Amino acid sequence: SYMCDVCDFSCTHSHKLNLHKRIHTEEKIYKCEDCGKCFLLFARLREHIMIHTGEKVYKCEHCGKHFMLFKRAKVHMTTHTGERPYTCDVCGVGFG
Template sequence: MCDICYKWFVQNSQLDVHVSAVHYNARPYSCMLCNNSLRQKERKTRTWSHVNDTRKYQCPYCDKTCRKWYDLILHIRAHTGEQPFKCCMCGRGFVQMCDTHKHEMFHFKPVNR
């Protein structure tokens, strides 16, 4: 079980990848086609996205385009400053609900004395 978000995994190796990639944003791998950094090892089935890279969602504030509608929503919030998710303890705002949950966990950590 992940000590940070309490998600369960079948294997310890899956937990290790989860913690480093999700909670510490580690990107130790790189794509063989474009050399972008990746969180997980590249799978052969994923390489099709380079061939079919349709980015149909255009940002109204800049030239950025996104593959997914929700990715565009998150990007637009960077322009507008919208932070619709609030911490239940301190009221701090966040762009994504998962970031709010991660932040709220810090309120419940024991204080080292």
């Protein structure tokens, strides 16, 4: 197990610890060439770039609607499936 020496984060792979440590150092190595905004993770830069290009790569399996962000596509798909992936801690009611 790999442990962060700044906080209580731990993980089983050294590369995940190295990524985590960037939170403390604010090291952001992935930079958008269009606007200069920087990111800790390449995946976040890739999502950000779609704002500039207007590209919508995530497609709803049910209706074909496209989204820029995976999480927005996933939330949208719950309108077709009726899935309620989140539960209120207070009352226990599910929501999407």
